[in-house]
Amino acid sequence: MNLDKPYDLIVIGGGPAGYAAAIRAGQLGHRALVVEKERAGGTCLNWGCIPSKALLKSAEAYQAALHSEAFGFTCKEIEVDFAQVMARSRGVADQMGGGIEFLFKKNKVDYLVGTAKLIEPGLVEVTEGEHAGSSIKGDRVMIATGCKPRTLEEVPVDGTRIMTSREALAIKEMPTSIAILGAGAIGAEFAYFLNAFGCKVTLIEMLPNVLPIEDTEISKALEKAFVKQGIDCRTSTRVDDITVLDGSVSLKLHSEKGDETLEVASVLLAIGVTPNLNGVLADSCKIDLNRGYIQVDENYQTSIPGIYAAGDIVGPPWLAHVATFRAVQAVNGMFGHSQPIPMGAFPGCTYCQPQVASIGITEEKAKEEGVAYRIGKFPFAASGKAVAVNHPEGFVKIIVDEKYGEILGAHIIGSDATELITEYGLGMKLEATVDEIHQTIHAHPTMSEALAEAAASVHGEAIHI
Ligand SMILES: Cc1cc2nc3c(=O)[nH]c(=O)nc-3n(C[C@H](O)[C@H](O)[C@H](O)COP(=O)(O)OP(=O)(O)OC[C@H]3O[C@@H](n4cnc5c(N)ncnc54)[C@H](O)[C@@H]3O)c2cc1C
Numbered sequence: 469m470n471l472d473k474p475y476d477l478i479v480i481g482g483g484p485a486g487y488a489a490a491i492r493a494g495q496l497g498h499r500a501l502v503v504e505k506e507r508a509g510g511t512c513l514n515w516g517c518i519p520s521k522a523l524l525k526s527a528e529a530y531q532a533a534l535h536s537e538a539f540g541f542t543c544k545e546i547e548v549d550f551a552q553v554m555a556r557s558r559g560v561a562d563q564m565g566g567g568i569e570f571l572f573k574k575n576k577v578d579y580l581v582g583t584a585k586l587i588e589p590g591l592v593e594v595t596e597g598e599h600a601g602s603s604i605k606g607d608r609v610m611i612a613t614g615c616k617p618r619t620l621e622e623v624p625v626d627g628t629r630i631m632t633s634r635e636a637l638a639i640k641e642m643p644t645s646i647a648i649l650g651a652g653a654i655g656a657e658f659a660y661f662l663n664a665f666g667c668k669v670t671l672i673e674m675l676p677n678v679l680p681i682e683d684t685e686i687s688k689a690l691e692k693a694f695v696k697q698g699i700d701c702r703t704s705t706r707v708d709d710i711t712v713l714d715g716s717v718s719l720k721l722h723s724e725k726g727d728e729t730l731e732v733a734s735v736l737l738a739i740g741v742t743p744n745l746n747g748v749l750a751d752s753c754k755i756d757l758n759r760g761y762i763q764v765d766e767n768y769q770t771s772i773p774g775i776y777a778a779g780d781i782v783g784p785p786w787l788a789h790v791a792t793f794r795a796v797q798a799v800n801g802m803f804g805h806s807q808p809i810p811m812g813a814f815p816g817c818t819y820c821q822p823q824v825a826s827i828g829i830t831e832e833k834a835k836e837e838g839v840a841y842r843i844g845k846f847p848f849a850a851s852g853k854a855v856a857v858n859h860p861e862g863f864v865k866i867i868v869d870e871k872y873g874e875i876l877g878a879h880i881i882g883s884d885a886t887e888l889i890t891e892y893g894l895g896m897k898l899e900a901t902v903d904e905i906h907q908t909i910h911a912h913p914t915m916s917e918a919l920a921e922a923a924a925s926v927h928g929e930a931i932h933i
Contacts, residue, residue, distance in 0.1 A: 469578045471604050475501045477799070478592050478606030480584040480748060483510020485779025485791035486612035487568050492799040494575030501604065502577060503584035503594060508568040511614055511780075512788040514561050519637050520657055522557035524819050527664035531821070538858050548665060550642045557637065586611065587750045589774045595747065608774050608802055611762060612795060613748050615741035615780040623710045623735070629717050630710075631736050633658070642667050643734040647719055649707055651678035653818040655738035656690070660820030663699045670700040670730060672721065677703055679818060683830040683879040685865065690881060693822055693861060710735060743781055758783065767808055768798030776802060790814050813896045817886040822862045825889035828877030828896060831867055840870035844902060844926035846918045848882045850933050853913035859883035864922040866892065866902065873901035873926065884915045891919050902926045 477493045479486045482504030493500035507514050533543040572579045582597025586609055594602045617632035619625050627635040633654050642665055648655045651673035663669040671678065671694065677687035678694065678701055691701050702723065709720040719730045743760040756763040756771035761783035768776045778798045779791035790811065797808035818824040834841045847863040848854035862882030868875055878892035895905050905923035910916050924930040 469501075469580065471501075471578075471580075471599065471602050473499075474590075474605035474607065475499050475578075476606070477501070477608045477610060477802070478503065478584075478604060479610045479612055480586065480592065481510065481612035481614055481744075481779070481781075482508040482568070482579070483612060483614050483779060483791065484512045484788040485614070485781075485795040486510065486610065487571070488792040489610050489612060489778060489795035489799050490577045490579075491571055491575045492796045493803065494572075494577045496799070496803050496805055498803060500577045501606065502572065502579045503582055503592065503604075504579070505581070505583040505596065507565045507581075508572065508579060509561070509565040510612075511616075512791075513564040513568065515634050515637055517788050518564050519557040519561040520633070520654075520661075521819055522560040523553065523637070523661050524657060524821075526553045526556065527661045528821055531664050550665065551640055553665070554637075554639060583747065585747060585750060586753050586775065588752060589772055608776060610768075610795070610798065611748060611770070611775065611777040611781055612779045612791075613744040613781050614791075615786060616744050617737065618740045618742050619737060620710070620739075623712060625737070626712075629712045629734055631734060633736070633738060636736050643732075644668065645732040646670070646734045646736055647672055647707075647717070647730060647732045648736045648738055650738035650740065651680070651701070651703070652738060652740070653679065653816070655736070656694075656818050656820050656824075658736055658738065659694065659699050660697070663694075663697055664821075668700075668732075669698075670702060670732065672702045672705050672707060672719075674706055675703065679824055681816070682818075682824060682826055683865065683877070684832055686824055686826070686879045686881050689862065690818075690820075690822065690824055693881075694820075741780065741786055743783075745781065766810065767801045768794060769802075785814065785816065787814065787816065813893065815886075815889045815893050817889065819886055822859075822881050822883055823885035824879075824881050825885040826877070826879045827889055827893050828875065829867060830877060830879070831865075834867050834876060839876065841867050841876060842870050842873075842926050843867060844922040844924070844930075846922040846925055846930060846933060848915070848918055850921075851913075851915060851918045853915050853917065854882065856913065857883070859915075864888075864918045866922050866926065868902045868926055873903055874899055875902060875905070880919075882915070882918075888916055888919060891916060 476498035477500045479502045490500040490502045582594040645668035659671045705723040711718045721728045762777040778795035800806045801808040815827045844866045849860040865879045867877040902923045910920045921930040
């Protein structure tokens with residue numbers, strides 16, 4: 469690695485935005501460097517998407533074993549080694565981080581572990597790590613430093629009583645009880661995981677529904693499923709005070725039912741994220757920000773020419789696939805390969821059981837915008853495959869434009885929702901009509917037949933309901 473020779477692109481941050489940007493630059497034959505202060509893969513591979521999915525898989529497998537009589541056998545004396553459940557998740561994260569380091573090599577991307585600071589356009593300094601003190605030149609710089617979990621000033625994170633997702637992904641022992649603040653995707657996933665292993669979970673959400681950005685009908689269905697699983701869901705509930713005691717945490721809750729005190733072993737803060745820009749920009753680098761997030765134009769260029777940004781650091785939606793999409797578009801554009809494609813509809817997924825996945829608008833949004841729409845719906849209980857695999861819960865709902873039958877929004881709750889949503893996403897990208905989805909032959913028996921049936925149901929043509 470020759471840090472003295474100027475790079476075509478220096479990327480600060482090695483998450484899904486940063487690593488994808490550098491690999492794309494390498495594919496296009498450019499000299500790229502990634503400076504990452506922790507491990508390649510960023511939040512997603514190390515402390516987010518991937519380790520959390522490994523945990524959720526353990527929870528699902530455990531639940532399947534617990535309820536194995538549904539399949540005609542019983543598993544007696546199932547022993548949980550919680551430390552091993554966590555260790556597996558860390559192992560998966562480690563393996564995937566290593567995979568990115570391999571891809572860097574394969575694409576001739578230079579990679580160094582260290583903290584980077586943008587000094588001026590074209591100049592990055594490594595401030596910490598093995599290469600601390602190095603000044604590196606690059607014709608273009610991309611900032612892809614992501615976000616970190618939002619915390620509360622009044623209750624410092626200690627990793628035991630008060631945690632964010634980061635600490636929760638590394639616990640050695642399961643708390644006996646937990647209050648999860650925030651029922652967005654991260655809160656809902658941890659609620660499912662911990663409850664599945666026997667932790668007493670209270671899921672607290674200030675807004676009226678769990679997964680508040682999802683279609684209300686889907687959110688209500690998830691809440692019902694969670695309550696059935698034993699999760700105490702407190703929606704429309706505000707946390708007024710949190711006091712860390714000796715060996716527990718006391719929370720003062722307020723809802724329309726009145727005030728209440730809840731005592732739990734731990735609290736998990738799943739209340740959103742804040743941009744990771746501390747120490748990234750030298751004082752003289754006055755990049756336009758919006759509430760702390762870097763502002764970019766349609767080419768992902770910041771207010772300073774030659775400085776680009778992509779991923780969580782440019783603001784919502786805070787999703788890994790969106791981060792990668794934006795970063796690759798930015799690189800295609802900056803090297804004149806192709807004009808960046810504007811971001812269209814993107815899926816949002818929550819991997820608890822039942823899973824939730826959606827793309828496009830909700831029914832509430834369609835109403836709010838006065839769109840003329842029709843609804844198609846199909847319950848998994850009417851799907852032969854869903855019943856055969858013992859996952860009959862949930863349904864598919866699509867919102868289609870009344871005149872042309874184009875899909876405006878799709879919402880799925882059910883065991884494979886996060887895999888299924890891509891079909892509707894592709895349909896939206898290709899401006900497919902609901903009839904074209906219906907007329908596409910779906911293999912039988914598959915969960916995906918429910919997508920064709922939901923499409924058919926828009927015109928009352930579903931066969932199985
Ligand atoms: C628990 C959890 C679960 C999640 N699950 C999902 C999911 O299922 N699906 C999904 O789409 N999204 C999920 N996300 C969100 C997803 O992780 C992020 O959207 C994604 O990681 C954003 O990618 P990024 O490259 O913008 O930033 P990041 O992945 O955060 O990467 C930024 C990198 O920059 C590095 N960095 C910061 N400052 C510096 C510096 N000065 N110098 C060098 N390096 C620096 C950081 O160490 C970090 O590695 C989850 C997040 C969490 C916390």
